[in-house]
Amino acid sequence: MGSMRPSIRSKSSGPVGQHLANGGNAREELSVFESESFDADSYVQGKCQSMSEKGIRKLCSELTELKRDSAEEMRKSVYANYSAFIQTSREISDLECELVSMRNLLTTQAALVHKLAEVQLPPMISENGGSLPHENGHVDDDSTSASETEARALLDVTDIYIAERKIEKAMDALQRCEALLRPLKSSTSLEQLFMEQRLRLTELLTQFAKQPSIRSAELRSVISALDRLGDGPHAHTLLLYSHHDRLQRAIANLRPSGTSYGGAYTAGLCQLVFSHIAQAARSSTAVFGEQPSYASELVLWARGETENFVALIKKHVLSASAASGGLRAAAECVQIALGHCTLLEGYGLALSPVLTMMVKPSVEQALDANLRRIEDSVSVLAAADDWTLVQPPPRTGLRAASSILFPPHLKLSTSAYRFISMVQDFVDDVTPLTSMHLTSTTLDGVARLFDSFVHLLMRAMPAAIDDEDVPEITDNLSIKVADTDAEKLSLLANAAAMADELLPRTIVKILPLKDREESRMRRSLDKPATGVRSEHREFRRRTQRAVDKLRDRFCQKYALELIYTDEGESLLSADLYLGLDNDGTLLTYSELSQTLFERIKTIAAAGGDVMSGRERFVTVLLIRLVETVVLYLSSDQDFWEDIEDGPRPLGPVGLQQMVLDMKFAVQMAGQVNHSSLRHLRQLVEDLIARAIDAYAATGMDPYSVLPEETWFMGMAQEAIDRLSGGWSKDSASPTASVSANSISSLKSHGSP
Structure with a gap:
């Protein structure tokens, strides 16, 4: 794989990397595996016999790492080229359908030419009134006449069965008639009549398949009969069309709840859409097996139904949630849909990437609206804060159990408690959506919220002389200025407690499991986490910079008070x-x-x-x-x-x-x-x-x-x-x- 070469070269220090870096020599050695007499056990013993236990462990570690990197590259390649794969599958499916149609047409024309070539002309009359002898000799006319008579009788019976809507009996009669006509050489009229009866039966089956009241078992029988008649591509398309039509009628009877929450509507719609997709997948596999052409058509159809589903969810649920900042409603709706998509993976339908790609913009819009709502709420609360540190208030409600525990020594002001509470709720809403790769967006949003809160604290810090670092005021809020040393230190206590303890404990919920365990272990040992991802380290640096900015403002104010008088004269003279x-x-x-x-x-x-x-x-x-x-x-x-x-x-x-x-x-x-x-x-x-x-x-x-x-x-x-x-x-x-x-x-x- 070309995409794996950089990672292989980066590991050239080990025996595996050195072996793969040899280029042509490696290709020559790989020819050993193509031999029919290749013995894996003997090969491993021969290679590892001279290696120590430490070397073997290192080799196994490198092989495991290469396997993991290869799997990751494969996953990225699949996600990156998923749209191209779907488009190619659609084109291949269309091409296969055209080839099948051409094959049927050519077969019909070849049969017609063959029958015309074998038609026997009537005996020619000689000049004296006698007939010329037949060049093929004597033919058993009695046997041929009996077969033709029986075939005509079967076709007549088939006509009756079709009129009476007896599909199975009509199918059996046609199959017996086809077996009788196959050895006959002079049955052009019967062949024509047979084709007409089969066409009538195909049209009848198509009408049955399109009936709204047809049941699943009956639909499967009709589609199977069409496939037996040699019209498999049309039968499979008709199967998917029937499920689509039934799904649309069911959706039309489902009414949105009329609220901004929409959880019940989402659950009902998911049940309808994905159950029909699962049923179509079962029917397709039962009738047609796992033929690639039919499987590709099923994947494309399921993708289209998923896109229609997302359009309805956006219209009735996500649009309202995104506008109002209802992140929890949007997250729950997406989580329900992703759960149904996971169940469909057993049928070979990976619809989660399609769903994620389509709903992610709406979820991000709801996330941004939620962040703005939190920022506005905290600004109002900060305007009413007197910067007195108090004990943490008890949390009540459904989310009380999931909230973090405050250390016994920790005290914050009322606006700080409310801020960290809203941030915890925000992270709890995003946590179920970690599969949508929203970690970086979430961390950036929380960091922006903290920067905004620190700006409010800086507005509460008395301005120093000629201070050019005063945050720009874009609202009409009146923030109480901290007068005493205790109030000024409480501003720093709010920022430091959040950056050092509360925010790291809050965002650990959206960390990958490996980073989460390491962060928890490091925190229990009072050590900084070293193995977390770069975005998490950047988050900590960003919050610490905000605290340093507030601390520098505090120090500058006191330093200038020591150096300058109220009139602006410097006490620091030579x-x-x-x-x-x-x-x-x-x-x-x-x-x-x-x-x-x-x-x-x-x-x-x-x-x-x-x-x-x-x-x-x-x-x-x-x-x-x-x-x-x-x-x-x-x-x-x-x-x-x-x-x-x-x-x-x-x-x-x-x-x-x-x-x-x-x-x-x-x-x-x-x-x-x-x-x-x-x-x-x-x-x-x-x-x-x-x-x-x-x-x-x-x-x-x-x-x-x-x-x-x-x-x-x-x-x-x-x-x-x-x-x-x-x-x-x-x-x-x-x-x-x-x-x-x-x-x-x-x-x-x-x-x-």
């Missing part, structure tokens, strides 16, 4: 370091560092209450906040212009103070092993290196005035211990009473 003289003053943290530390303590304390059980997320959040402040410092052009090119050079005390502040920032972030902390350390090292270069530009040796690394780290840790113990420049500071335990999570937690 004078903090340029105005310091070497007057023997003991180095300590700057006012900006103290303010940052106190802010972190406040957020950590609020996060311990709001995000109970999610301390890792709080740790990463605080690291990101410190990183944001350092990032603003490193990107402040005015600050660095004064440091590097200003009228006052950076002195040794200023350099020491800047290095101490940066080490203080790193020490505040703790010793966790996380990518954000590694990035923070790199930013700090780059900033210190830039300050050292600015000091060296004055002609001084920076390393002669900088103490050892351990000295800075010790000073930073000592400052943190003093601040954690309640020390503050202002004894009335509201942060003075905050316990050191409020920031313990920042220093003690490991990587999330």
Whole structure:
């Protein structure tokens, strides 16, 4: 198979791949299998005798993988070329019918020519009144006359049987008459009469087959009689036409329910359509066997009936469901139809691909409408949310048993609970339709819903100064702005809980069974799933990017509040370091560092209450906040212009103070092993290196005035211990009473 070559070449590292990659040598070795004396057991023993058990296992594994890849390629090829196969089958069936008609015509003409050639002329009269002797000699006229007489009598009886509608007796009489006429050589008139009687019987059988009241057993007998008369193609077409006509009359008596649900109508219509298809398949097999021409015609007819069925379902059920977002109704209707198609596979009719291809656009339309409805509902609920975290409400109704269990430590706001509940219902509706390959569409829809919900949360987050990342507002909803630290953290708690726990547990229902088991096992071991498909990994990355976007907005707001005043003036001035003289003053943290530390303590304390059980997320959040402040410092052009090119050079005390502040920032972030902390350390090292270069530009040796690394780290840790113990420049500071335990999570937690 040409389509298998890439997969074979990709496995050329194994013995099977190397053997198949040899080209001509492989073809020569394959000739061994064509020998009549080929012994499979001897061949396997000869090839595997020198191989170890490990090698044999590897060979079996490669053969199994090649078998699986071959089956997958075959399945894809069948689905990709199904329409072409059906079209080719239709053309072959039409061609076979034409060939049969031509054969019958040629047979009739040949028989006519043969009879004309064998006609005996009457004896010629001689001139003296005597008759000439016959050239063929004497013929037994008595025997011929007896056969002709009996044949005429049978034809007369057949005429009577046809008039009396006695089909079986007429068939028997015609068959006996045909046996008598076969040896006769001068029976042209009888042949003509025989053909007329057979034509009359064929027309009578056709009339019987087209009667609306004919029963299935009677129809099968009539079709069998037509086939015995030598008109098989017409009989098979008549069989399918009769079932189609009876089906149309039954459908005409079936009335739609008049509701948008349509489950009863779908079930009734499925029962009618697919039971008639099954009955036609049984009758076709019973009368005609499994002849390819008749089987192809049956497949084409069944496909046409399925297309008519889908047209009715779209008109009376799916169109209303797609417009209103009734995904559950559409899913149940399609599931009922697919179940009936599966039952027909026992008759050799694979109608599921046809049904799936035709109803998939309507199902996707219903899916999109359902997503829009959920998005609108969540927007309205978010407008009424006060961003207070509460315990999960109990789920009631038919879907309560299938809903996921919330962890005991998890708390969300009311709109978040409603959002995840609607997403669960949405996934439950799509789950029965996994055979329609809607996994990617479903994951993309859920990700879009989550992005929309995060945009609502960002609108509730107070805007930072000159914030260009504010989502575009296209509605008139008034979202309550989070004022307190607890309310702002609750916005992050909603997004983080969904992205990390709730949404992955929800979408696992639509994963393939293999990925589902691995995801469940990994989650029980608290490890990330590694074997899932690319679309599932992309879903997790997309939801995490949305959470990171909300978290960055949170950090930017707090960082700008620390750096800028309400009037927009920057507190991060180069004078903090340029105005310091070497007057023997003991180095300590700057006012900006103290303010940052106190802010972190406040957020950590609020996060311990709001995000109970999610301390890792709080740790990463605080690291990101410190990183944001350092990032603003490193990107402040005015600050660095004064440091590097200003009228006052950076002195040794200023350099020491800047290095101490940066080490203080790193020490505040703790010793966790996380990518954000590694990035923070790199930013700090780059900033210190830039300050050292600015000091060296004055002609001084920076390393002669900088103490050892351990000295800075010790000073930073000592400052943190003093601040954690309640020390503050202002004894009335509201942060003075905050316990050191409020920031313990920042220093003690490991990587999330």
